[in-house]
Amino acid sequence: MASNEYVLEMSGISKSFPGVKALDNVSIKVKRGSVHALMGENGAGKSTLMKCLFGIYSADSGEILLNGRKVAFADTNQALTSGISMIHQELHPIPYRSVMENIWLGRYPVRNYGIFRLIDTKKMFRDTKKLFEDLKMEIDPARWVVELSVSKIQSMEIAKAVSYSSEVIIMDEPTSSLTGNEVEHLFGIIRKLRAEGVAIIYISHKMEEILEIADDVTIMRDGRHVGTYAASELTTDLIISKMVGRDLTNRFPPRENVPGEVTMRVESLSSSEHMSFKDVSFDVRKGEIFGIGGLVGAKRTELVESLFGLRGIKSGKIWIDGKQVHIPNPIQAKRHKIALLTEERRTTGIFPVLSVFDNTLIANIDRYVRPNRLLDRKRGSADVARSIDMLHVKTPSAATFMKNLSGGNQQKVIVARWLLTEPEILILDEPTRGIDVGAKYEIYTIIADLARRGKTIIMITSEMPELIGMSDRIMVMCEGRATGILDGNEATQERIMTLATQFM
Amino acid sequence: MGNTDFASSLKKLGPASAKEFASKNAIMLVLAGLVILIGIVQPSFLSIDNLLNILRISSVRAIIAMGVGGILITRGTDLSAGRTVGLAACIAASLTQRPDYVSKMFPDLPLLPFILPVLAAVSAGLVVGLFNGLVVAFLNVPPFITTLGTMVIVYGAASLYVDRPPRGAQPIGGLREDFTNLGTGSVGLPDVFSIPNLIILAAIVTVIIWVMLNKTRLGKNIYAIGGNPEAAAVSGVNVKKNLILVYVIGGFMYGLAGVLLAARSGGATNNYGQMYELDAIAACVIGGVSTSGGIGTVAGMLTGVLIFEVLNNGLVILGVSAYWQQIAKGLIIIAAVAVDIRKYLAKR
Incomplete structure (x- = not known):
């Protein structure tokens, strides 16, 4: 049977968020015992596709086959128990808990003491120790996660994903915080898993990594599937041109x-x-x-x-x-x-439930105070209109809530905000994180x-x-x-x- | 990017040290300091009788605090705790009045087996907790608002319950001795050494809650949900179920506290338990339970309760006005959190 070669087949997946079509009819087939790289610029839809697979989002349409059987995970627990685990792009540690509690979260080993089912801490410690030994990682299972370095936390997350003994492991930017040696170490783990028949879906921006570790490469752009290629026939330039869809010079x-x-x-x-x-x-x-x-x-x-x-x-x-x-x-x-546009737009940049008007003027509001201490709305409106026009902000009006704008347009509003301070x-x-290519x-x-x-x-x-x-x-x-x-x-x-x- | 922020905040915390030990256990040191200080000024404060009395008075508060504490750890809160205690106290009291008592709330009520009134009162707490949990988990109403609502509802319900024509709303008194014994009796040799029942019961509850928080999946999940709800969800933890359970356990604890309160005071009114939730939240918070979730220990909660009780008792012994006690209490709450939050604030 043909489907046997593939452990996972996703076909025709579409997913929309308000105002954005994040995934448009995307299909991808992953062979067992292979490393399948998923590439594309920020906003190309890689993470969204994986979240649809992992039960975090539910796709609007499309079909997912795992071992030839149709699946649709309502939550991550179903995905995990069906043999899919994931290393998330954003690290997800629970800071004030021990390493082992982080690893076995959601499936703590228990023992029966009479009528009580209590956590088997000793087993948890032993299992964690063994897991780290198998993966040749040096992390103390009993330490609190706040005491670890970021690269150790990422290693911990890798160990956690491996510990599910899954058939498919999704790795979303697993090396973002790792040092060179640790990346090599991860590749060792990946090769071992691949030899054991595990399929790895590997998301990364780093070309060298992809060309070194991947067997197949699927490239996405603007929520669409561009193509799937054998890694051996690709070069860095080829990947980039397929990712951006136009010549690099432009x-x-x-x-x-x-x-x-x-x-x-x-x-x-x-x-x-x-x-x-x-x-x-x-x-x-x-x-x-x-x-x-x-x-x-x-x-x-x-x-x-x-x-x-x-x-x-x-x-x-x-x-x-x-x-x-x-x-x-x-x-x-x-x-x-001096003006600063902060990195985390969502947490330190925008006021989501204030209007574009307010978001534009907020850093500069002193200059719109009239002698009677009220705001000069007319002058404000004129400046906001000029900013919207100059920076080509796509918004229905200046009264629209900031949260209803796309990431790129939010960023333009923030640029406008700081330009009004005449820095x-x-x-x-x-400045372009999380913004689509155009x-x-x-x-x-x-x-x-x-x-x-x-x-x-x-x-x-x-x-x-x-x-x-x-x-x-x-x-x-x-x-x-x-x-x-x-x-x-x-x-x-x-x-x-x-x-x-x-x-x- | 989130990673960098997280990284820098992690690194700022640094390794364990003597100073950190002191800051981690600051609140226990404060308790010890208070006890010693008051003891020096007024040695009678340190008598066994007085210390047992402090523990006895603290017992009911401790049970409520542990109920609220679990909820706080999940980033929630429970403002309905005090009123639920009051409702449970009224139910327990109304069903345990002496058969020969003149103004019985239910004149025809036969002598019930001891356990029935207790079960009825605790069940009332469970129902309130379940309601809170369902609303928080499924309607996503913020816990503060949810329990603010139930606080008002429960007071209304308790008032309706005690308002029986032709008697009208009156204090419920004349409770059976076997019931009040629960709150006033002791175990041991009279005149030699005995431990009040309340302390024993609170100790049992403490052990159970400690085991629950530290040794069961539910407990670990509570910490995980409070520490990072997304992480818990993507790790396959059933967040809704665990949230509901933590509110139900809270409700159970308030129910139990209500029973003990009625037994201790030999009666109840619909105003019982008023503002107890604030005392409980304050005790948890000064005991190091983080209202931003994921952090808190049973030992901390108990220490918080004891600090307040030591203060109450000590200031009375020292002859300080009750109004000053209020001011001291308020200042301590703010000071404790101001100190505690240093541990987590990024140094700038």
């Missing part, structure tokens, strides 16, 4: 900015926080786009949040326009004409235009092409240190990766 708008004199200079800046950035020096120029690259955990966000006065500084100096400045809080940062230095932390281009255009008009742009991004394609210069960080500053023209993925992993 991914970024032309830039006409000309870097001028230095606006901000940072010398030997060290964080007041434990294990954060140390001894970072750089300068940025008027009209320059200064990219900051590095892996997750390189402390880039901590650095820019310190520049904005959100986090403390232990030592080091900051100059703006030649004058040494002290920025203890965001109010001071605003006075120095000279604009810090963007992952909207990304628009954000790039806005950034390029701001630089052309003489603004200083500092941009953190974890997307390598974006970093290379947009930056005039690139500072790479690793474990809290600046490991090098590259010219945008001479930067390559390899050079950046070398610097980004220098201390690992």
